[in-house]
Amino acid sequence: MTQDILREIIDYSNRADPYPLYEELRKTPVFHNGNGGPYVVSTYYEIQSLLHDPRISSDARNLKAAGDDPLGRSEEEGTTLPPSFLKLDPPDHDRLRRMTNRPFGPPHSPHRVHDMLGELGGLVSGLIEGIATTGNLDRIDLVDQFAYPFPVSVICRLLGVPREDEPRFHVWAETLAASLDPDPDADPAQHGKGAVDARMELGMYLAGLVEERRKDPGDDMLSQLATADGPDGSMTTMEVLSTSALLLIAGHETTVNLITNGMLTLLRHPEVLQRLREDPSLSVPIVEELLRYEPPVQLLPQRSTLSEIEVAGVTLPKGASLWLVLASGNRDPKRFENPDRFDPDRRDIQHLGLGSGIHSCFGAPLARQEAQLALSELARRLENPRLLEDPPPYRKNAVLRGPRHLPVACDAIRP
Template sequence: MSTETLLERITDYANRANPYPLYSELRENGVSRQNDGSYLVGTYHEIAALLHDPRISSDLRNRADPDEALARTDGLPPAFIRVDDPEHDRLRRLTMRPFGPPHSPGRIDALHGDIEEIARELIEGFRDRERIDLVDDFAYPLPVTVICRLLGVPQEDMPQLRDWTNAVIDSPDRSPGDAPDRRWRAGVEARSAMADYMGELATERDDHPSDDMISALVHDESPEGRLTRPELMTTLTLLMIAGHETTVNLITNGMLTLLRHPDARERLRREPELMPSAVEELLRYEPPVQMLPQRTPLTDIEVGGIVIPKGAPLYLLLASGNRDPLRFENPDHFDPARADNQHFGFGSGIHSCFGAPLARIEAQVALTTLLDHLDDPRLAEDPPPYRHSPILRGPRHLPLVRTVGAAP
């Protein structure tokens, strides 16, 4: 089959459960130009170089046809993951001040006890249930509860936030015959509605600040000033969505992988000190972020002997790079004790994942708690139903069956 259809096949929902053979095909053929004029890169060393190359832009306004790209946005200023330095650096540093070091070094570590408590409370709800959905019953409520507490978002608004988030996350799905334009419009409308909602919360914190990140961002007095209100709206929307969606997939993909690899699961029960290493391997083996689709060369650039023209859409297939045999030994093998593991699970370069420290803690606590308290979980179906998004890939549901009366 022609390599010019790889993007179409990778993003086809029919291949969502197992895109890895397509990634292998991409690596075997090097850089691949697609029928729509975009380019795919799936080899580790080339991806690493491009993620650190200042000639590669994250700003849609640098596309060869920027009007077409920007037509699908909501009119608000782009979040910091969608702009380049120096604007990216300014926005990211302002956002980092109340989140982590050097200005707020203890905020994330202080959440560790809360995360453990939330995980235990969720697990306790399984006591008398023979069938559970790991997504709805555990993997979703844990990180969304954490990010709501961190930002200062009322938990009673979680159902509406989930609807908006689902619309945004599913909007890039390009599966043929599945109304992609409708999904794009729904995603734009949902993102705009969530930004308005976040703006309202920020307005409330103007006069009534509390000990949360929204208040800190509203009232922070940095040498560079504050985020403008539109910048704050897009930043808070980004933090709300990215602050839980990737972790939902990390926990769900992680438990699915452990259920498929019982020897590794039992080893982690015997050697819980391996869990940090296991989470890093899960980020390599089944990363929640499969690709970076919105990159643009600022000039003609040669990659793997192929010239990618200025302004062309460029896709970096992170999940493919994570399984590149030229970088990782036995890359299709899940090894919870893998030592050499410089994966792309959180990206790399200036746009590396802002919330990686929090996601690592949540995943380690979540999987440890599940292994400690669920003695006999079994997959009710394999593969499970997946979410539409080809970018943030993970099961929409993960139904498990267990023996009533077993742990917890």
């Protein structure tokens, strides 16, 4: 294995198919280049164990030095918002996640996601009708015309963010998503500065909405986060802002990739697409297999060790930078038979596509429902769909991996 394999994984030229690199990486389950860089874990059982290990921190302040990462990552100081609960450890993580979950899911809001099903169906139908009315079925961009606007509309409705403000927060969201990516060629100060500015502008925008909701609450999550006072008390204004920023961005960025990766995979496997067209209930195992086979989050590069840990015979020192390559673990042949085969009939798909442990994907129930509905309706209504570019152009992001555009054509759109 070359010492530059991490740079190869981040290199955009490998974005369309990073899986051969992951296969090479798994030959050394815990890879370390020996130059003070991150420890990279790529095998299923080791990743699963570490995701549940309380000695692993998500708080970047626990890294022993910002310069540990040879790819130029550093934790920016002076951000205007505190870290979201995604970047915190217990007990702060647990408190904020509990408070955020009260208006979102069981046990306090058990029907929130389920009750949105009718609205989700209306959004999907409207977007597909919009494609039909353009009259141009020879070139459809499934990202711009469907996979992006659908989850954005959903998260705006859920949070209470005006849908017409999407052009404003779209720029901030893309900048913040890009900041997750280790960039071996960027100037660290400039690489981080854009994220700091975007986070500040997003925080100021959300602060205005929070003030409005406190004066006139609605049935949206932003109103409930801003006004709730439960067993854990109430969130501070800054906690409301950091939490709502997390939900706004994470609530659509990963789902866009899940839907787009899903349609790309189905178009490459027309026999599965035909089965889904005939049986919409197949969308459930298809989405689970997609989360294993083409996960929207490929790696977690922001972990560190709180104490010395031994993993697969390698000792990780306290304060070490740790990368968990979820997409590699999902194709570990020691865990999955024929891991490079897309097979929705697998009986056991305990994937890492939505994480695991205390930081497992907060919005997983909604993301699953959106993807199942989107893929089943696209399969049913697009007649003879076919790829126009394979591979399609990908987003630059190696962490949140997915096509930037997905050009397809079809003969007609069924009613």
